[in-house]
Amino acid sequence: MMRIGFLPSDFNPMVLMLGDAEDFRALGGVMRGFARRPEDTRIDTMGFCAISNTALTLTATEGPPGIHPRTDGLVWRVDAARASAFAVQMDALATPEKLSGAEFLVCGTEDEIPVKLSRGEYTDDFLSSHTTEWRA
Numbered sequence: 001m002m003r004i005g006f007l008p009s010d011f012n013p014m015v016l017m018l019g020d021a022e023d024f025r026a027l028g029g030v031m032r033g034f035a036r037r038p039e040d041t042r043i044d045t046m047g048f049c050a051i052s053n054t055a056l057t058l059t060a061t062e063g064p065p066g067i068h069p070r071t072d073g074l075v076w077r078v079d080a081a082r083a084s085a086f087a088v089q090m091d092a093l094a095t096p097e098k099l100s101g102a103e104f105l106v107c108g109t110e111d112e113i114p115v116k117l118s119r120g121e122y123t124d125d126f127l128s129s130h131t132t133e134w135r136a
Contacts, residue, residue, distance in 0.1 A: 001050040002027065004043065005127035006074060006113075015056065015067055015074065015115045018122050021094040023048050027117075028090035034058055035083040043076070052127075058083075066112025074113070082107060093119050 002019035017027070026048040034041060038060035044052040055073025060080075067076045078086065089103040100120030106112065 002046075002048055003050050003127040004052045004054050004056060006054045013113045015054070015076075015113055016127060017115060017117050018119075018127055019048075019117075020119060021096065021098075024090045024094040024117065024119065028087040028094065030058070031083045031087035031090065034060075034078070035080040035087070038080060038083075044073075064109050064112070065107035066109050067115060068112065076115075078107065090117065093117055 002017055002023035004018075005016050007014045007016055019027070026046070027043070030041065030043065030046065040061070041058040043049065043056045043058055044054055056067075056076060057073065058076045058078065061075075061077060063075075063077050065077050065079070065082065067074050069075075086105050089105060092098075093101055093103050098119070102119070102121060103117045105115040105117065
């Protein structure tokens with residue numbers, strides 16, 4: 001199951017998504033679906049995600065692109081083209097011959113919080129729900 005966590009930092013905050021090939025294929029499918037029909041989507045509540053204290057909503061609403069904090073969690077604003085490009089990166093991480101690796105998803109804005117996708121780089125208990133929490 002994919003684990004999602006927000007790693008706060010004064011200088012380099014990050015959203016970290018840890019999973020296996022199946023998780024990244026599923027997330028890529030969510031992104032492709034979002035590219036076709038952009039409706040607000042809570043990623044952290046998807047069936048392939050472990051219970052998380054990091055609320056992450058994918059949206060196409062007005063505002064700066066990328067991940068930004070809100071009082072109820074994080075909002076990830078992307079357009080259809082960027083969602084499709086992110087899906088390609090997720091597919092690359094999910095290839096069978098790749099046993100481990102990482103991809104960074106960024107929109108290129110100055111104040112956004114980047115996303116790091118990671119496969120096989122962390123222990124299974126890293127980002128477990130009892131070790132992370134959302135802080136606004």
